[in-house]
Amino acid sequence: MPDRTPVAIIFDFDGTLADTLDVIVAITNELAEEFGYPATDIEDLADVQNMSSREIISQSGISIFKLPKLLRRIREELEDNLSAIGLFPGVRKALLDLRYEGYKLYIVTSNTQGNVEYLLKQEGVLELFHGIYSGSTLFGKHRIINRLIKREKLDRKRAIYIGDETRDIDAAKKAKIKSVAVTWGFNSIDALVKHRPDRILQAPEEMSVVALTFLQFL
Incomplete structure (x- = not known):
């Protein structure tokens, strides 16, 4: 049965x-200097999309200890951009x-x-x-x-x-x-x-x- x-x-x-995607890329680029990782140019986006999540973090050089705070900031910024999503x-x-x-x-x-x-x-x-x-x-x-x-x-x-x-x-x-x-x-x-x-x-x-x-x- x-x-x-x-x-x-x-x-x-x-x-x-x-x-x-567009909103998150814009937010992460705005936060790049504060958190110490390079901003992503539109020309580089395709290369980034070919990487795994862990490879992206590794290449960015951002400290793993900063990741929780970065994620919280992205979530907060998303709330201010809901009309664009x-x-x-x-x-x-x-x-x-x-x-x-x-x-x-x-x-x-x-x-x-x-x-x-x-x-x-x-x-x-x-x-x-x-x-x-x-x-x-x-x-x-x-x-x-x-x-x-x-x-x-x-x-x-x-x-x-x-x-x-x-x-x-x-x-x-x-x-x-x-x-x-x-x-x-x-x-x-x-x-x-x-x-x-x-x-x-x-x-x-x-x-x-x-x-x-x-x-x-x-």
Whole structure:
């Protein structure tokens, strides 16, 4: 008899659902001198997108002890720039389709819960989500995923994490759930492929057929 437990789809937010790249690049460039790392020129952005998250941090030369404060500042600055941010084209319909198909939708993000809720409400999709889990961390997303799974009493075998960065793939693997990478966010497809996600999506519209993706895993 088939398992009819709902499949949980856990999304990263920035770069996966919301198009925040230009805003985040602008913010990080504004903070570059203060935190002691080089600003990113538009010509250099493609090279940066080919790197893993850890490679970017290593090349920047920023002290790991400054990272928590930097992340907090970025989150604060994002709050002041919410009017310049929206969902990627096609994401809203994909979310509506997934919820209609019976999936349980969640978000795990390094952004603040307030920022995420505000943007989702503006787009009319906040009520589609069963929960939003936020944490001020770059490489600890697996802990947030684990907390979500425990609190929501989810089955890891029926959970997927969808993100746009190499660290999202790594987080899913550490949490022992399936990973789906998207190519319309920060990291390039070449960088994502190197981290071997279970599936790569090329356009937001493909999220609406993620059921077929999951069935391949069973």
